[in-house]
Amino acid sequence: MLGPLAAGVIMGVWSTEAGVEVAYALDALLFTVTFWSTWKLPDIPPVVSAASERPSAGLRGIATGLKFLVTQPVLLLSFAVDLVAMVFAMPRALFPAVAEEQFGGGAAVGWLYSAIAIGAMIGGLTSGWIGRVRRQGLALIAAVVVWGLAIGLSGLARSLWLMVLLLALAGMADLVSAVYRQTIMQTFAPDHLRGRLQGVFTVVVAGGPRLGDLRAGATADLTSVTTSWVGGGLVAAGLAVVLGLTSPALIRYRPEQDPGDDR
Structure with a gap:
């Protein structure tokens, strides 16, 4: 959340071209710290119990994780709705064009890049209510x-501040869905498969927005920026509803209640 927010501030302080160069240079510098920290981590051998199979690397391990995933409709659907949300309703690739065409460039592109992160940050700071929701599958779909709807409406906005507000609302919704997706994954994954399913989860989370960038740019090239932005958001919202109605396992999902929890 802080990464896009910081990038938006940097591009808002400097001119657009210089801001992009500074943001990438700072990112490269800080990534060396991350790389060094990872390199210095000690070896952590896997813990193997008698009740679990010995961990396996390579294609066999991947196949085992995917085989388990396809037998768990709630877990599979939680991944699917995230892919739908990111592939169809991620407008990030369109921000430079919209900032230039509608708002004359300048700091506008920084605000657009920061808006979703601002909403996610606010959502995280006010997220105490999330743990009190029992219908977690339904909450994820919602x-x-x-x-999707907030993204679609933001594409229709002609005021920068209204667009930022709607994108921030979308960011808050994305934070909520991320919490429920992570919770469902951790609940469903058995100990000996949690790492493999976390790997699939990481691929979905990291790859979905990039596919969304490709989809947004390609659709805008074939139609228009507004059509790509608004249409993608509405399609994502509609597909989420369709997935929930056609596969009700996710909508009906409730986590097992702790005996000590009387909520």
């Missing part, structure tokens, strides 16, 4: 629908 959050994705709010994300």
Whole structure:
């Protein structure tokens, strides 16, 4: 959340071209710290119990994780709705064009890049209520629908501040959906498969927005920026509803209640 927010501030302080160069240079510098920290981590051998199979690397391990995933409709659908949200309703690739065409460039592109992160930050700071929701599957679908609708409406806005507000709302909804997706994954994954399923989760989380960039740019090239932006958001919201209605396992999902929890 802080990364896009910082990038937006940098591009807002400097001119657009210089701001992009500074943001990438700072990112490269800080990434060396991350790389060094990872390199210095000690070896952590896997813990193997008698009740679990010995961990395996390579294609066999990947196949084992995917085989388990396809037998768990709730877990599979939680991944699917995130892919729908990111692939169809991620407008990030369109921000430079919209900032230039509608708002004359300048700091506008920084605000657009920061808006979703601002909403996610606010959502995180006010997220105490999330743990009190029992219908977590339904809440996940609802959050994705709010994300799609907020993205679609933001594409229709002609005021920069209204667009930023709607993108921030989308960011809050994305934070909520991320919490429920992570919770469902951790709940469903058995100990000996949690790492493999976390790997799939990481691929979905990291790859979905990049596919969304490709989809947004390609659609805008074939139609228009507004059509790509607005249409993608509405399609994502509609597909989330369709997935929930056609595969009700996710909508009906409730986590097992702790015996000590009387909520």
